[in-house]
Amino acid sequence: MTDLDPRTNTEDWIQPRGDTKEISIGMQPGQVTKIWGALKPDEEELLGAVILENQDLFAWSSADMPGIHPDVMSHNLAIFKEARPVTQKKRKMGEEQRRAVKEEVKKLDVRPGKN
Numbered sequence: 001m002t003d004l005d006p007r008t009n010t011e012d013w014i015q016p017r018g019d020t021k022e023i024s025i026g027m028q029p030g031q032v033t034k035i036w037g038a039l040k041p042d043e044e045e046l047l048g049a050v051i052l053e054n055q056d057l058f059a060w061s062s063a064d065m066p067g068i069h070p071d072v073m074s075h076n077l078a079i080f081k082e083a084r085p086v087t088q089k090k091r092k093m094g095e096e097q098r099r100a101v102k103e104e105v106k107k108l109d110v111r112p113g114k115n
Contacts, residue, residue, distance in 0.1 A: 015081075016034070016036070018036065018037060018038055019036075020035065020036060020037050021036070021037040021039075021044070023048055023052075025052060025055045025058060026055065026058070026060060033058070035048075
């Protein structure tokens, strides 16, 4: 079995399709993220606004995550180019369960004018 450590096997990493565009989201020069380069101008503007609005969610070093040691929690996507998505089988519920789920979902909808 191939090692999926993200620091190795870099030739197996998935690469973006097409060109990408960098968006600066921090005060330092290297604090950027990439978006798809072929977005429509209005889509790019909207996505850029969402990213900038949430720039505090990006961590550039372990110092940006006080209280979380990198050995405890870090996120890496180590997947192969050849990997195919797997669709799970649809699960059926009884009528009573469907009603209960529907009621719980209604409770989660917090938009004004709903509920």
